[in-house]
Amino acid sequence: MLRxxxxxxxxxxxxxxxxxxxxxLAACAPCMxxxxxxxxxxxxxxxxxxxxxxxxxxxxxxxxxxxxxxxx
Amino acid sequence: xxxxxxRVEGRSGSGPRTAPLPEAAALGELRDRFExxxxxxxxxxxxxxxxxxxxxxxxxxxxxxxxxRAYRGFGGFxxxxxxxxxxxxxxTNTFINAYRKRQREPATVPVSxxxxxxxxxxxxxxxxxxxxxxxxxxxxxxxxxxxRAALESLPDQFRLAVLLADVEGFSYREIAEIMGTxxxxxxxxxxxxxxxxxxxxxxxxxxxxxxxx
Numbered sequence: 001m002l003r004x005x006x007x008x009x010x011x012x013x014x015x016x017x018x019x020x021x022x023x024x025l026a027a028c029a030p031c032m033x034x035x036x037x038x039x040x041x042x043x044x045x046x047x048x049x050x051x052x053x054x055x056x057x058x059x060x061x062x063x064x065x066x067x068x069x070x071x072x
Numbered sequence: 073x074x075x076x077x078x079r080v081e082g083r084s085g086s087g088p089r090t091a092p093l094p095e096a097a098a099l100g101e102l103r104d105r106f107e108x109x110x111x112x113x114x115x116x117x118x119x120x121x122x123x124x125x126x127x128x129x130x131x132x133x134x135x136x137x138x139x140x141r142a143y144r145g146f147g148g149f150x151x152x153x154x155x156x157x158x159x160x161x162x163x164t165n166t167f168i169n170a171y172r173k174r175q176r177e178p179a180t181v182p183v184s185x186x187x188x189x190x191x192x193x194x195x196x197x198x199x200x201x202x203x204x205x206x207x208x209x210x211x212x213x214x215x216x217x218x219x220r221a222a223l224e225s226l227p228d229q230f231r232l233a234v235l236l237a238d239v240e241g242f243s244y245r246e247i248a249e250i251m252g253t254x255x256x257x258x259x260x261x262x263x264x265x266x267x268x269x270x271x272x273x274x275x276x277x278x279x280x281x282x283x284x285x
Contacts, residue, residue, distance in 0.1 A: 006263065010237065012244055033206065037194045040208045045238045045269075048219040052119040058132045062114060062139045066103045 005031065009038050106146050110139065113156055116240065117163055123235050124167050126224050134171060138163045157242060161250045164232065193270035200283045213282055214273060222272035230265030237262050 001024070007013045008021045025032045117138065121131035141162050149158055197207040223231060229251075236247045247262075248255045277283045 010244065010262075033208075034192075034194050037197075037208045037211070040211055041193070041270075042238050044211060044214070044219060045223065045234070046241075048216040049123055049223050049235070049239045050119050051115040052122055054114050054118050055128070055132065058118070058135060059114065061136055063107070063111065065136075065139055065143050066106055 001031065005035060005038075009035065009042070102146060105151075106143055109155055110142060110146070110159065113159055114139075116156065117159055120160065120163060120235060120240070121167075123220075123223055123231065123239075124163075124228075125171055130171060134163065134167060137170065138166050141166065154246065156240070157246045157250060160236065160240065160242070164250050165252075190264075190267040190271065192267065193274055196270075196274050197283065210277070210282055214277060215280075218273065218276040218280075222269050222276060225272050226265055226268050229261050230268055233258060233261040234265040234269055238266070 004013065004017065004021055008018060013021065025035060114135070118131060118135050121134040121138075122128065125131045125134055138159065142159055145162070149155065194207055197210060223234060226234065232251060233247060236242045236250060237244075242250065244255050244258050244262075247258045251258065253261075274283070
């Protein structure tokens, strides 16, 4: 079940298996707690490690690339 | 239109001539599409570069190199397919080829306790005497910088897998294409990478007194 939960959280389970896990979660508080924990942690990781404001000079340099060097 | 014609003239070095309209128009359209679509992903790619190189200066170089290659190869990008995945593949390859060789692996701080203990963070919290409420509550008390440091402390391949899955939301198959490995390898690196991340977070939480020693 633990391995299935990870696949479930990653949305990599086929529909039939996915529904089986959902049914299990509805009836199993410990597993549901584990799933909710992992979801929350993933949201935190995404938020803290994701999009960063781009330094202005970098933005300028990258924007200039298409103008200076057209595709071969 | 004339601007494109001038550019083509300058590149070829020959005397003044009129560039064929379809070619110049296609180049212009390609450039516009690149500016519109690829540049919009710059914040995401810059964040990825920061997590991979672990310093802002290298991250900027990595991003610039990536976008240079991306722009040059953009004619080969199939419109309608996943542009972010395509860009991340270039970023990953550039990182592995150019930067990974230069950088040492992060010095993994030895964690006190059993090295083979790779329990999930959930399980550790469930057993912790200081954790009174639901395990998820204490997550919000971890400082942002600790989370970033935990990710950046991971070995390259683990860090990459976790970044692509948990930060960028790619599927196993997309990650496999980006990293150039089989899906099974992706799953293994992801599982072990997440466990390593969670172990690192546990250490942080202990150091900050959020959990008992």
